[in-house]
Amino acid sequence: MGTMKHWSYPFFIGCAIGGALVIAYGQFGPVNPTKAAWKIKAPGISIIINSEGEGLDYHAILEAMFDNSFIKSAAIKWLGKEHNIYSLEEAELGEAIEESLCDEIPEKPFEERLSKAKECAKKPVAAKLRELANSHQPPFHFLGFKGDAGFPAGQGAPTKGHANVCKNGPFYGKQLQVVNPKNNTLVEVNASRSLGDCTGFGGRPDIQLGSHDAYTLFPGESLDITEEVIIIPL
Known part of the structure; x- marks a missing residue:
């Protein structure tokens, strides 16, 4: 998307969650100590989030962010890059499991290979995936x-x-x-x-x-x- 050349994922999400921000030409300011409004505005997108009460309504902020397809996509990318949190619907989840879940398993020496292989297999995500694969449960079911x-x-x-x-x-x-x-x-x-x-x-x-x-x-x-x-x- 063309707008992403000018607005990085970390910039959008960090600003949105952090609260006080001005993007391009939007302005933010608290009305009073218990009421605040966030306005996120950039080329092609505009979102206003109102919050009332003694604390910030982070649930409302996140709901508003993920209701916007552009910001949702940016948020998912940022969460994956910065915190290793991925969507089930994105290929990046499989790539992260392949590349980052386990330490590299060396060919030699043999004892180290065995040790690293067992260490990898015992990780909770790896263990569950191996259980599903061994029992041919989805997504490892038989295909005809x-x-x-x-x-x-x-x-x-x-x-x-x-x-x-x-x-x-x-x-x-x-x-x-x-x-x-x-x-x-x-x-x-x-x-x-x-x-x-x-x-x-x-x-x-x-x-x-x-x-x-x-x-x-x-x-x-x-x-x-x-x-x-x-x-x-x-």
């Missing part, structure tokens, strides 16, 4: 992807419990559940066998299954060249 399954015959056909997938695709090297969405039947396969790099122009399916797994998913059916399936990385 619609795809097409093919059923090659002959020497290149996968054996039971294995699958062929594109080497440059999202499933290569992973354990997968493959589900028939028509009857909810599933098989679990290891996608360690490569179809080579797929370009999207060769007509290759997302996954190839062997005859045993194919008939488990589609019992008694005459299979087309490809069938729709749901693919779930585990």
